[in-house]
Amino acid sequence: xxxxxxxxxxxxxxxxxxxxxxxxxxxxxxxxxxxxxxxxxxxxxxxxxxxxxxxxxxxxxxxxxxxxxxxxxxxxxxxxxxxxxxxxxxxxxxxxxxxxxxxxxxxxxxxxxxxxxxxxxxxxxxxxxxxxxxxxxxxxxxxxxxxxxxxxxxxxxxxxxxxxxxxxxxxxxxxxxxxxxxxxxxxxxxxxxxxxxxxxxxxxxxxxxxxxxxxxxxxxxxxxxxxxxxxxxxxxxxxxxxxxxxxxxxxx
Numbered sequence: 001x002x003x004x005x006x007x008x009x010x011x012x013x014x015x016x017x018x019x020x021x022x023x024x025x026x027x028x029x030x031x032x033x034x035x036x037x038x039x040x041x042x043x044x045x046x047x048x049x050x051x052x053x054x055x056x057x058x059x060x061x062x063x064x065x066x067x068x069x070x071x072x073x074x075x076x077x078x079x080x081x082x083x084x085x086x087x088x089x090x091x092x093x094x095x096x097x098x099x100x101x102x103x104x105x106x107x108x109x110x111x112x113x114x115x116x117x118x119x120x121x122x123x124x125x126x127x128x129x130x131x132x133x134x135x136x137x138x139x140x141x142x143x144x145x146x147x148x149x150x151x152x153x154x155x156x157x158x159x160x161x162x163x164x165x166x167x168x169x170x171x172x173x174x175x176x177x178x179x180x181x182x183x184x185x186x187x188x189x190x191x192x193x194x195x196x197x198x199x200x201x202x203x204x205x206x207x208x209x210x211x212x213x214x215x216x217x218x219x220x221x222x223x224x225x226x227x228x229x230x231x232x233x234x235x236x237x238x239x240x241x242x243x244x245x246x247x248x249x250x251x252x
Contacts, residue, residue: 003054005029005079005088006232007129009062010095012041015142015190018225019092020044024053026229029083031075033060033095056082062095062121063113068128076132087134090232093122093141093164103155111156118160123167136179138232141168143186143243149251161186165243172241181240183231188247190219214249223248 006023010016011032020030021044030048034041034057041057048055056078060071079085096118099110122141133139143165146158165184172182189209210217227246230236 002085003027003029003083004090005031005083005085006090006092007075007088008032008092008094009060009125010034012037012044012057015187015221015224015228016092016094017044018221019094019228020055021048021051022222022225022229023090023232024048024051024055026233027053028090028229028232029053030055031078031088032057033062033071035059035061035095054082060095062125063116065116065120065124068125071125072128072132075129079132087132089134089137091126091129091133091137091139092228092232093126093139094228095121096142099157100153101156102153106156114156114160118157119163119167122164126171130175133180138237139171139175139180139182140228140231141165141182141184143184145186145188145245145247145250147186148245168243169241176240181237183236183239183242183244185224185227185231186243186245186247187224188213188219188245188250190221190224209250212251213247214252217248219246219248 006028008016008020008030011020012034020032024030032041032044032055045055045057058074058078061067079088099114101110126139141164143161144158146154147162147165168182168184175182206218224246231244
C-alpha cells in the first residue's frame, strides 16, 4: 500500500504547520506551500524528517491564480521525484490572511485581497490540482466560526469564508463521481500569529473569548491540527459536504 500524500497550503506556520506535523505523524507524506517564509517552511520539512516522515516545501502565492498551472507542474515533479507517484491524495486549502476592519471602513483593496486569497485562490487552485488528485481522495477547506456568529470587523473576511462553505458543498456534489469527498472545517479563535496574534497576545481578548467558550479556554493550534488530520483520514471517509466547527463551543 503506497504512502498517502497531502498538499497543505500555507504550511510553514500556524494551523497549516500544525496540520502538516499531525499528518506526518500518521505516516502521510506532506507537500507544504509557503509564500515568502522559505526558512520557516524548510524548518517544518526538517522537523517532519526528524520524526521519520517525508516532506517537501514548494513556493506558492495563492493570491496569484495565474501561477497555478506552473505550480501544478512543480507539484507533479515533486511527486515523481520524492514518492515515485503521479498523484496525491489529500488537499488542505489552509493558506489565508486575516483583515479586521469595520464594514464602513473596509476598502475595495482589502476586499479584493481577501477575495483573491480566501475564495478565488481556493476555487482555482483546487481546479488546477484536480488532475493530479487520486480518485477516492479528500479535500478539506478552511472556514471560520465567524460564519455562524457575527463579531464586528469581520464582514468581508466572513463573507469570503461563507462562500467557501457553499463552494465545499458544490465540490462534494460534483466530485462524488470520482469518490473525492470534500468538507470544510471552521475553527474558532485560536492562539496563533494569525491577524497579528491578537487572540494569543491580547490578554483581554483572550479572556473574553475563553469566557464565551463552553470548554472555558481559547483554542490552541493542536486542537485544530488534530481535527484537520482526522478529517482527511480514511476514518472520516463517509463524512462529505459538511461544515465541522472546531471552536470548543464558542457562543453556544
